[in-house]
Amino acid sequence: MPTYFECKKCGWSGNVNGRPRCLACYRRRVREWRSRNPDKAREQRSRYDKKFREERPEEYRAKRRKYYLPQTAKRARQRRVEWLKQGTVTNHDLIEIFELYSKRCVYCGVDVNPRFTPNDPRGFDHVKSRAQGGKHERENIVPCCRRCNELKG
Ligand SMILES: [Zn+2]
């Protein structure tokens, strides 16, 4: 005979894996606690991570591959987009730069296949990179092929 639980908060009734608790309300409480105690939450999280890594290294690595790394990549992409949006480059600027350098990569001279979207350009390089404090502005942009872009990092 399963034990049913009636949540005083939301009125839901049932059980979670035989345990008497309302998962929705439990999750909300955890979220609230975390936002009230960000430092403690971070500490708790890194303790949990460490324990997990030590006790179940295989599983940890699998989770890292599946979840953490894509998350990190996603955040990096978001930061890049934010940075691009702060730039002053226009579609017209990109076309002019492309024409100015005869539609070729400034580093190796091959033809470049560009995309003139200011917030998501392709076929261009920032001479002074974002990491070096460079800006997404006309003076900082040159046509660049994919290979050179990857080599430059
Ligand atoms: Zn509830």
Ligand SMILES: [Zn+2]
């Ligand atoms: Zn090139």
